[in-house]
Amino acid sequence: MAELGDDIKHAKRLLDQNKLVAIPTETVYGLAANATNSAAVTQIFKTKKRPSFDPLIIHIHSFEQLSEYIINIPEKAKLLADRFWPGALTLLLQKKDIIPDIVTSGLDTVAIRIPNHPLTLELLKSISYPLAAPSANPFGYISPTTAIHVNDQLGNNIDYILDGGTCEVGIESTIIGFDNDHPTVHRLGGVSIEKIESIIGKVDVKALSSSNPVAPGMLQNHYSPKKKLIIGDIDELLQKHNNVGVISFQKDYKVQHQIQLSKTGNLDEAAQCLFGALRKLDNENISIIISEYVPNHGLGRAINDRLKRAAIEQ
Ligand code: TXA
Ligand code: MG
Numbered sequence: 001m002a003e004l005g006d007d008i009k010h011a012k013r014l015l016d017q018n019k020l021v022a023i024p025t026e027t028v029y030g031l032a033a034n035a036t037n038s039a040a041v042t043q044i045f046k047t048k049k050r051p052s053f054d055p056l057i058i059h060i061h062s063f064e065q066l067s068e069y070i071i072n073i074p075e076k077a078k079l080l081a082d083r084f085w086p087g088a089l090t091l092l093l094q095k096k097d098i099i100p101d102i103v104t105s106g107l108d109t110v111a112i113r114i115p116n117h118p119l120t121l122e123l124l125k126s127i128s129y130p131l132a133a134p135s136a137n138p139f140g141y142i143s144p145t146t147a148i149h150v151n152d153q154l155g156n157n158i159d160y161i162l163d164g165g166t167c168e169v170g171i172e173s174t175i176i177g178f179d180n181d182h183p184t185v186h187r188l189g190g191v192s193i194e195k196i197e198s199i200i201g202k203v204d205v206k207a208l209s210s211s212n213p214v215a216p217g218m219l220q221n222h223y224s225p226k227k228k229l230i231i232g233d234i235d236e237l238l239q240k241h242n243n244v245g246v247i248s249f250q251k252d253y254k255v256q257h258q259i260q261l262s263k264t265g266n267l268d269e270a271a272q273c274l275f276g277a278l279r280k281l282d283n284e285n286i287s288i289i290i291s292e293y294v295p296n297h298g299l300g301r302a303i304n305d306r307l308k309r310a311a312i313e314q
Contacts, residue, residue: 001151001155001156002022002150002151002154002155002156002158002159002160002161003159003160003161004147004151004160004161004163005160005161005162005163006119006162006163006164007160007162008119008122008123008126008162009126010160011023011123011160011162012123012126012127014159014160015032015033015034015040015123015127015131016034016127018033018034018037018039018040018043019033019040019043019158019159020032020033020040020043020044020047020157020158020159021033021158021159021160021161021162022136022144022147022150022154022158022160022161022162023059023117023119023120023123023131023133023136023162023164024117024119024120024147024162024163024164024165024167025059025115025116025117025120025133025164025167026086026087026088026115026116026117026167026168026169026190027088027115027167027169027170027171027172027173027189027190028135028136028143028144028145028167028170028171028172028275029135029136029143029144029145029146029147029149029150029161029167030057030059030115030131030133030134030135030136031044031047031048031133031134031135031136031150031154031158032044032059032131032132032133033131033132033133034127034129034131034132035056035058035099035100035103035129035130035131035132036098036099036100036129036130037100037129038100038102040132041056041100041102041103041132042102044056044132044133044134045102047154047157047158048134048136048137048138048139048154049138049139050134050139051139052102052105053105054105054134054139055103055104055105055107055110055111056103056104056111056132056133056134057090057111057112057113057132057133057134057173057175058099058103058110058111058112058113058130058131058132058133059112059113059114059115059120059124059130059131059132059133060112060113060114060124060130061086061114061121061124061125062114063081063082063085063114065130066081066093066112068096068098069095069096069098069099069110069112069130070093070094070095070096070110070112071093071094071095071096072093072094073091073093074093074178074181075181076178076181076183076200077091077093077176077178079199079200080176080196080199080200081114083199084191084195084199085113085114085116086114086115086116086121087113087114087115087116087173087190087191088113088116088169088171088172088173088174088189088190088191089113089173089174089176089189089190089191089196090111090112090113090173090174090175090176090187090189091111091112091113091176091177091178092109092110092111092175092176092177092178092186093109093110093112093178094108094109095108095109095110103132109177111175112130113173117164118164119162119164120162120164123162135172136150136154137149137150137153137154138153138154140222140223140224141153141223141224141225142223142224142225142275142278142279142282142310143171143172143223143275144275145166145167145170145272145275145276146165146166146167146276147161147162147163147164147165149275149276149279166272166276167272168272169190169268169271169272170190170271170272170273170274170275170276171189171190171271171274171275171299171302171303171306172187172189172190173187173189173190173191174187174188174189174190174191174192174193174196174302175187175189176196176203182204183196183200183203183204184203184204184205184206185203185204185205185206186206187305188205188301188302188305189302190271190299190302192297192298192299192301192302193205193301194297194298222309222310223275223278223306223309223310224309224310224312225278225279225281225282225289225310226282227245227281227282227286227287227288227289228287228288228289228313229278229288229289229290229291229307229310229311230288230289230290230291230311231290231291231292231293231307231308231311232290232292233292234246234248234251234253234290234291234292235253237290238253238255238290241287241288241290242287243286243287243288244257244286244287244288244289244290245257245258245259245281245284245286245288245289245290246258246259246289246290246291247259247261247274247277247278247281247289247290247291247292248260248261248291248292249261249262249265249270249292249294249295250262250263250264250265257281257284257286259273259277259280259281261273261274261277261294261303267294267295267297267298267299267300267303268298268299270294270299270300270303271299271302271303274303274306274307275306278310291307291311293307
């Protein structure tokens with residue numbers, strides 16, 4: 001098992017030695033290494049069993065740092081960074097050579113964001129390089145939103161988990177790119193489309209169904225529990241299946257293994273609870289998990305995207 005704690009100096013020491021440290025962010029926990037060191041980044045791929053064609057996000061602490069790693073920043077990207085950083089928004093921008101190809105899987109853009117978590121911001125300020133950090137879960141499984149989640153699955157393979165409590169947003173960052181200056185959302189996430197469009201106007205959203213070579217990590221089945229997940233009308237599904245766990249949006253279905261994502265119908269609260277709920281039911285003595293889509297606006301779109309992917313059979 002890994003050591004858990006909030007010792008930033010210890011985390012820095014390990015990272016300086018090109019070791020991996022799990023870090024808290026407001027979205028999900030990340031598995032971090034020095035993004036400018038290929039050997040360190042290779043360890044991330046190995047530890048997660050992540051295919052090398054799936055590029056990583058790099059994390060910085062200030063907008064001023066961008067120019068060290070990025071060739072040029074489109075106006076709309078700048079407006080979004082001004083409004084949402086630090087926060088759950090990742091920008092795809094033209095990278096400089098200091099970012100090794102392994103980070104971007106050979107692409108000429110790098111995914112970059114300033115995370116909004118006090119411990120990780122302090123850590124980032126204490127080091128002289130950006131941190132490459134994908135979500136700290138084995139490839140394909142549900143992303144971790146607590147230090148315990150990280151420890152449960154990767155604890156044997158990493159030295160230290162910086163414990164920053166439960167992630168406030170609970171789903172990964174929204175990823176947006178700017179091909180020919182036209183904004184395209186490649187992954188729905190912690191900043192809603194409505195909020196993004198209120199700053200830069202209409203954006204394209206790459207839907208789950210379309211194959212998406214620009215973001216190879218957007219594989220269809222992802223965020224998946226080991227148990228089968230079925231999504232639909234929960235009352236109907238309860239008629240058909242036994243020994244189930246239920247994840248509902250609001251309603252109480254009076255079954256033994258059930259999690260209501262938000263009793264008050266708050267989509268932000270539902271997003272925060274979603275991955276923990278999937279993990280919890282995945283570890284219960286039940287046969288299948290049944291769930292339902294939530295209202296498809298605000299963070300509801302990202303929640304529905306994750307549910308849809310989690311339900312796709314491997
Ligand atoms: O909230 C988050 O974004 C978390 C925290 C730790 O920051 N990180 C995260 O990383 O979710 P990861 O590796 O689990 O997901 C990153 C996604 C992948 O699907 C990858 O394909 C996409 O970002 N990505 C990275 N670089 C890209 C690029 N240059 N072009 C297109 N997609 C890219
Ligand atoms: Mg991930």
